[in-house]
C-alpha cells in the first residue's frame with residue numbers, strides 16, 4: 659500500500675546527466691518537505707552520469723520500465739510523452755520541472771509547472787529550493803553542478819544563460835567543487851564510447867519527436883574526436899537504418915558533438931533527410947555543422963523550420 663502513496667520522480671528515457679541528477683535533487687527537496695517520494699530512472703546510466711555519481715559517492719536511482727495507471731508522478735527534464743515512461747498517459751502528473759519546449763503535455767488534474775528556458779533543469783531546481791526555503795547540502799549542490807556542466811557543455815551551449823552561470827558560482831561554493839575542472843573530467847568520461855556497440859550508441863541519447871505527422875529521432879553523442887567516431891560510420895548507418903525500419907521513422911539524425919571545439923557532425927538517414935539537407939548540404943549522408951551543439955535550441959528548430 660505504501661507504494662500507492664508514493665510519488666515517483668523521473669526524467670526522460672535514454673536519460674542524460676541532467677535527467678538523473680534532477681530526479682534525485684527533486685526527490686531530496688520533496689522528501690525534505692515531508693512527502694513520500696522516490697527518484698527513479700527510465701534507462702541505463704551513461705558513462706558521464708556514472709562518473710558523476712561515483713565521484714560524489716551518491717547512489718543513483720532505481721530503474722523502472724513503466725508507471726501504473728493512477729500513480730502519482732513528477733516529471734523532470736522532459737514533458738513530451740513520447741520521451742517519457744510507458745503508461746504516462748494514465749498517470750497522475752502532480753508536477754513538472756523542465757526547460758524544453760512544451761509539446762503534447764496533458765494532465766488529468768491541475769498541475770504545478772515550473773518551466774524556464776534556462777540551461778539545465780538543475781538551474782530551475784536551485785530556485786525551487788530557495789522558493790521553499792530548503793537548504794542545499796553539499797551532495798545536492800554537486801548534482802546540480804553536474805546538471806549544469808553537462809547540459810550547457812560547460813557554458814558553451816547557446817542554451818546557457820546568465821542565470822546558469824550565476825547559480826553555478828553559488829553551487830561551486832556549497833559543493834567545494836571547481837566546475838571547470840570537474841566538469842571537463844565528467845564530460846570526457848562520457849566520450850569513451852569505444853566499447854559501446856553501434857546499436858546502443860545510436861540510442862544513448864536519442865529523443866523521438868512528432869511534428870505535423872513526421873516522426874523523427876535526433877540522437878547525440880559527445881566526443882573529443884569526430885574523426886574517431888566517423889571511422890564507425892558504416893556500422894552506425896546500419897544501426898540507424900534498422901531503427902528507422904523498426905520504428906517507422908521518417909528521419910534519423912545522429913549528431914556527433916565535439917565538446918572541445920563546440921561543433922557537430924550530422925549523419926542523416928530516412929525518407930526526409932531533406933529536413934537537414936535544406937540547412938546543411940549532406941554528402942555521403944553527413945554534414946559538418948559549425949558551432950552547433952544544442953538539440954533543443956539549434957537542431958530541433960532547424961528540422962521543424964524545414965518542415966513548415
Ligand SMILES: [Mn+2]
Nearest residue numbers: 676735779809
Ligand atoms: Mn536537461
